[in-house]
Structure formats: structure tokens, C-alpha cells
Amino acid sequence: MKTGIVTGIGNGIGLNISLNLLKKKYTVIGISKSSNNNITELKKKYKNFIFFRLDLSKKKDTEAEVKRILKLYKNISFLINNAGIRFRRNSTESNYRTYQKVLDNNFFSAAILSNSYIKYLAAKNFKINSSIINITSIVGPRGFKDLSNYAASKGALEYFSKSLAIEYANNNIRINCIAPGFIKSSYYENFKKNAELYEWTKNRTPMNRWGEVDEIYPLVEFLLSKGSSYITGNTIYVDGGWTAQ
């Protein structure tokens, strides 16, 4: 079975993707900022799970550590850049530091990891059939109040992915984005406390509900499979119809 890297696996979407991949006997090399009970459980339950604790927003550490991790495994055939932070701030209260922080976490982390992984594939003469999946967002392709920092980071990741897909279209690598809408991950319960904002997100979603975390994984499995062999440079929305509007 295939081996791959998944980032941001301690909670939410990344945890769910990892769990599903592990159940299907994929070997998952999980990278996340901190360890927690979810990760301890995965370690206990699955022999095909390997964990590295790493804050991907720390650029220098990331480059060195990712290089070291890649050296340990011979046949890594996918990379899922899922790690990311939320950041809600009015643009008048945003500054160089806030944009830098969100870009470090949501864009540079994924860009560095992708580039390191592509170098790893190049060293193997691109013989490994591989797939990179970047988790972006409907925020970016769509504008949202108070989310300019986040939108800049996810927009950067989406358009970075398209260019990379073109650059490596003939090298056995497919690069696609999954762009979720509002998904019930770790911030859901807290978000619901802001009743007005929560109702707005729900009412604005054509399906009139938030998505479940396990509504992302089926698309991951498809993008890793032969069934998606002619799909690259795409962004696929999992958003209950939000971006159709």
C-alpha cells in the first residue's frame, strides 16, 4: 500500500484524513505542531502510522527536518498539505506581522514541503507516481469580511499549486487543491457561540448546513487513485454549493 505525508493531523480534517488512510492500510507519515490524545491514540492503534512533531511555520527548522524525514522513506507517493491556522482580523488591525504569520503557517509551510518533496521525487528520476493535495478554502476565491490575512494565504496556495502542476505535468506528479467551505472541525463549537455569524454562514450555504469532517476524505481518496489520473492543477470545492453562487 502507498506511503504518504499528511500535515496538521492533530485535529479536524487532517485527523480524519489520516484515520481513513490508516484504516485503508496506507502508511501515514503525520506531521503536526503538537502532540495530543488523538495522536497518541493513532500511535497506539496503527502500526502503519509514524509521527513527527514539527511547527511548519518555522521555516528554517522545517526545511532541515523535512529533508531528514524524506531521507528516511524510499517510496513516498503523496503529500497532503492540510496544516493551517484560522485568522479573523479587520484589515485596519492587520499589519506586516499578521500577514507574515498567516502566510508562514498556511502558505510557506506547504510551499516548502512541496518543493522538498518534488526534489525528493526528482532524485528518483520522477519514477514514483505521485499526488500532492493542498487544502485551500472557499476564502480566497471568494472575498469575506475580516478574512484578508487568511484569504491572501489560501489564495497564494491555490495559485502556487496551479503553476506547480503545470511545471511538473510531465513528471508523474499531479497537484490539486481541495477547497472546503464551512466544516465542523475543532472550531465549530466555538464559532457557533457567535450566533449571528453562524446563522449567516448556514443561511448562505445552499445546502443550509455546515459540512462534516468526513465529507472531505472521499475526495482525497479519489485524488490519490488512478481514477483521477488526468486531473491536475484543479481546485475542487467541498462547500455545500457556496461557490456556485
Ligand SMILES: NC(=O)c1ccc[n+]([C@@H]2O[C@H](COP(=O)([O-])OP(=O)(O)OC[C@H]3O[C@@H](n4cnc5c(N)ncnc54)[C@H](OP(=O)(O)O)[C@@H]3O)[C@@H](O)[C@H]2O)c1
Ligand atoms: N474547517 C473548516 O471549515 C475549513 C474550511 C476551509 C479550509 N480549511 C482548511 O483545512 C485545514 C484543516 O483545518 P481544520 O479546521 O481541520 O483545522 P484544525 O481543527 O484547527 O486542525 C489543524 C491542525 O493543523 C495543525 N497545525 C496548525 N498549524 C501548524 C503548523 N504550523 N505546523 C504543524 N501543524 C500545524 C494543528 O496543530 P495544533 O493543534 O498543535 O495547533 C492541528 O492539528 C486548514 O488548512 C484550514 O485552513 C478548513
